[in-house]
Structure formats: C-alpha cells, structure tokens
Amino acid sequence: MAEAAHTHSRGILLPVAEVERQRGIMDQIAASAGGRYWVNTYGCQMNVRDSQTLAGMLEEMSYEKASKQDEADLILFNTCCVRENAERRVFGNIGHLQSLKKERPGLIVGVCGCMMQQDGSAERLLKSAPFVNLIFGTQSLYRFPELLQGALNGERPIAIESDPQGVIAEGLPAQREGNARAFVNIMFGCNNFCSYCIVPYVRGRERSRATEDILREIEALSVQGIKEVTLLGQNVNSYAPQGGGSFPKLLKRLEGLVPRLRFMTSHPKDLSDELIEAMAGSKTVCPQLHLPVQAGSNVILQAMNRGYTREKYLELIQKLRAAVPDIGLSTDFIAGFPGETEEDFAQTLNLCTQARFDSAFTFIYSRRSGTKAAEMEGQVPSKVQHERLSRLIALQEGITAKRLRAMEGKEYELLIEDHSRRGKQDFMGRTGSGIAVNLRGGGLRPGDFVRAKMVASGANTLRGELLSQ
Ligand code: SAH
Ligand code: SF4
Ligand code: F3S
Numbered sequence: 001m002a003e004a005a006h007t008h009s010r011g012i013l014l015p016v017a018e019v020e021r022q023r024g025i026m027d028q029i030a031a032s033a034g035g036r037y038w039v040n041t042y043g044c045q046m047n048v049r050d051s052q053t054l055a056g057m058l059e060e061m062s063y064e065k066a067s068k069q070d071e072a073d074l075i076l077f078n079t080c081c082v083r084e085n086a087e088r089r090v091f092g093n094i095g096h097l098q099s100l101k102k103e104r105p106g107l108i109v110g111v112c113g114c115m116m117q118q119d120g121s122a123e124r125l126l127k128s129a130p131f132v133n134l135i136f137g138t139q140s141l142y143r144f145p146e147l148l149q150g151a152l153n154g155e156r157p158i159a160i161e162s163d164p165q166g167v168i169a170e171g172l173p174a175q176r177e178g179n180a181r182a183f184v185n186i187m188f189g190c191n192n193f194c195s196y197c198i199v200p201y202v203r204g205r206e207r208s209r210a211t212e213d214i215l216r217e218i219e220a221l222s223v224q225g226i227k228e229v230t231l232l233g234q235n236v237n238s239y240a241p242q243g244g245g246s247f248p249k250l251l252k253r254l255e256g257l258v259p260r261l262r263f264m265t266s267h268p269k270d271l272s273d274e275l276i277e278a279m280a281g282s283k284t285v286c287p288q289l290h291l292p293v294q295a296g297s298n299v300i301l302q303a304m305n306r307g308y309t310r311e312k313y314l315e316l317i318q319k320l321r322a323a324v325p326d327i328g329l330s331t332d333f334i335a336g337f338p339g340e341t342e343e344d345f346a347q348t349l350n351l352c353t354q355a356r357f358d359s360a361f362t363f364i365y366s367r368r369s370g371t372k373a374a375e376m377e378g379q380v381p382s383k384v385q386h387e388r389l390s391r392l393i394a395l396q397e398g399i400t401a402k403r404l405r406a407m408e409g410k411e412y413e414l415l416i417e418d419h420s421r422r423g424k425q426d427f428m429g430r431t432g433s434g435i436a437v438n439l440r441g442g443g444l445r446p447g448d449f450v451r452a453k454m455v456a457s458g459a460n461t462l463r464g465e466l467l468s469q
Helices: 016-032 045-060 084-095 098-103 121-128 138-152 199-203 211-223 247-254 273-280 298-303 310-323 342-355 382-405
Strands: 035-041 063-065 074-079 108-113 134-136 181-185 228-232 260-264 288-290 328-335 359-364 411-419 426-431 436-440 449-457 462-468
Touching: 016 045, 016 138, 035 045, 045 063, 045 074, 045 108, 045 138, 045 181, 045 228, 074 084, 084 108, 084 121, 108 138, 121 134, 134 138, 181 211, 211 228, 211 247, 228 247, 247 260, 247 273, 273 310, 298 342, 310 328, 310 342, 328 342, 328 382, 342 382, 359 382, 382 449, 411 436, 411 462, 436 449
Parallel strands: 035 063, 035 074, 074 108, 108 134, 181 228, 228 260, 288 328, 328 359, 436 462
Antiparallel strands: 411 426, 411 449, 426 436, 449 462
C-alpha cells in the first residue's frame, strides 16, 4: 500500500532520534534479512554520494554487494532527470528487469533519486513497471531502512517528501569504493533556479552542513588513508552554515587535513575574490576549477537566469589564471537553448576560443517540464541543436589537444587513482590541475604520489614516465 509522506519536525538538521530510529530498523533487518545488493547510479556526484549512503546502510543491514546485477536479491536505481536521455535510460533499464522478476519473485526492486521527486513520476513508473517494490525521493534517503522493511514485509512503500525545505541527516553510514579519493557533501539543494534546470525542484532548497560535521568526516577519511577529498554542492560558493561561515573560510579550516582538496560545482556569479585568494594561498586546494559557463551570449545568459555576463565570466578566468598559475579550467555548455540564434551561438564559440578551457562538458538543451525555459518561445529544432553541438565539440577538442600538447616535456606530481585499462603494470594518475596521465609503474598502488614527466599527449589524456616514487 502507498504510504503517506512522513512529516518531520521543522528545522534543517534531522533530529538525532530519527537517525537512531532508522538505525534501530537497520539492526532488526540485519538480524533477519541479508542477501546481495546492486545499486545502479545515474547522474552527478550528488547521486554517486547518495548511493554510497545506500550501500553503507545495506552493509549495516548485512547485505553484501553482488558481483553482478542478475545475482542480486535487491536492486536499486538511483535516478537522474537533468536531461531527457538520462530519464529514458532509467525507464529502459528498469523495464529490462521484468523477466528477472518473473523468474525470481522474491527480488526487491527499488527506485529512488531525483527523477522520483518530480510530480507524477512515481505513478508513471508504477504504470510502466508495476513490479517495482519501493520508491523514494532524494529527501527521504535517510528513511531507506524503514522503507526497505516495509518492502520486505510485502508492502509497497512510496516516500516522496513534498516540502522543498529539506533536511540534513548526519550520522548515516557510507560505503565508499576506492581507497584514495572520497566525496564529501558540504551542502544540499539549490536556490538558483537557472531557467532550464530541474535540480532546484528535485533537490530542495540550499542547506549547508555545519563546518564541524564536515571537519569530522574528513578527519575520519584521512585516518582511513584517503588522499583526496572532493567537496560537493550544487553551488559550493554559496556555502553558508547556520551561525556564520563562508566557503573560503571552510577551505581554510580544511587546510592540510588531506593532501588534496577539490570542490564542485562553483557558480560564476558567486565566485568571490576571497575564494580566489584562498585557492592561491592554499597548498591543499588543487589548482583546478569546474566553472560552468553554459553560454557565451549575454542575451541567452540572461534568459538562463545565470546572473553574470560573458565579460564578467572572462574577467573571472583572467583573475583565476593570474592568481593560480597553471590552473586547470573546465566548464559546461548548453547548445540550443530556447531563442538561441546563430549569432548567439557564435558568441558561445567565441567565448570557448577565448577561455581556452582544458575540457568542457557539452549538452544539448533538454526541455524539462516545470522549468521556466520549457515554456519559452523559440524552442530550437533538434537538428539545429545537434549541428551546433558538434561544432562546439570540434572546437573544444582542438583546444584540449593543444593544451595537452603544451604539457609535453613538463614534470608534474600525480596522485595514482587506479589501474588503467591496459594491464596490471599500467596506472592512471592525475595532476593537481585535474589532467589524467597514463603511466607504467610496477608496484604502484592507488593513493601513491609520484613525479612524472609527460612524454606524449592524446585526445583527453597524457602519457607520462615515472621519475620517482
Ligand atoms: N549545479 C551545477 C550543475 C548542475 S547540472 C551548476 O550549476 O553548474 C550539470 C549540468 O547539466 C549543468 O551545468 C548544465 O550544463 C547541464 N544541464 C542542466 N539542465 C539542463 C537541461 N535542461 N538541458 C541541458 N543541459 C542541462
Ligand atoms: Fe541547476 Fe543552476 Fe542550480 Fe546548477 S546552479 S543546479 S544549473 S539551477
Ligand atoms: Fe541528475 Fe539529480 Fe544530479 S537530476 S544531475 S542526479 S542533482
């Protein structure tokens, strides 16, 4: 049976008693259930981090990670709805489970994440996939143990929190894969309402974690041997914990806790001189910034409600490069926003050339119902959008290749992240500026710092030779 949305007492921090109640349920499930789980994660780092919380809870409930989806007793889909193709993939992949579910009626299928927060989404899903056992939105993540217990008892729990205010749940477990790098949330939600974007509707209002809680989490990660932490938020520059504080101040508090600190995402409208100074003066913060520009025409930037002009953006980049030499800069672009003319798009190409990004994520505008832009006139035909996107991609590819070539012959410190796909002796390490470098080195392990000389460059990566360990 569908269950009414659970209401919590007002206030940003979820009461400790509620976290303890969920922990109590975890203990009950751990004593009786168990099995193997599989989590499919779509979308951005926020979802990756949320999936780590789900996996952490599952392991405390004595579930083990399955080696593949078909062998799992519990399958979760942590969904994204930022663009239409993300949604289509989710529906397709859930649909594929129908036959598995027929073979194994005891299989539990849960769907959560951003897509479920959209109005009517849960109903639509149940129509197309009536075998789904539980559904919950981003704001109900902490209630997963209770919802799973319902599903194990044969109910069909649905928990979509409609209050956009949202809460912060401290003290939930996390199962982080990999042993060198970790994501740490510093804030949740978004207040910016860029006119194309669904995120503020599905992630609720901005709320910042207390500095002490962030500090404690990173200290614990450091003890576990984590070498690099990426601070997460939709707009980290507006970090504002209750009782005062700011993002540059937070960075200063975190100085030296782990060897490398990165953060994403930064909104250009809130990137202060104080933050640039904090980056320049830090040994811990990596010389790297993801600074989504979205478009290069002031008319379009305004229609997107971005709060800056192309001139302001280019000036920011200049300041950053002056203050942080060799800073790695990446961005996001949207091609074919409603009303975008050929001239507007030429401005985007021009900005791309001037900014000389190391890399860029390029997207075709996707109409998201409920957002302002979905109602705008002048929706650009798909063929034009695709054609513009491919011109932008070709331009950026040339710039990326050139910037990588300019790094040949130079030496950098790399953090070894992983084995590369080639073989056991081959590794992938990253420069502080965020560039991936492939290199050969027997005996290396993820988490090692090495110095390497760049000997060749490819489309997106460099090849390096080990100098020392
Ligand atoms: N909070 C981050 C990113 C959120 S979503 C920020 O503000 O930068 C990541 C990227 O998806 C955005 O930067 C944007 O480029 C893209 N995006 C968001 N909504 C989109 C839409 N409706 N169509 C196409 N791309 C979109
Ligand atoms: Fe979306 Fe804009 Fe918020 Fe980023 S800042 S999540 S693009 S509304
Ligand atoms: Fe997608 Fe939600 Fe992230 S919509 S991009 S997973 S915040």
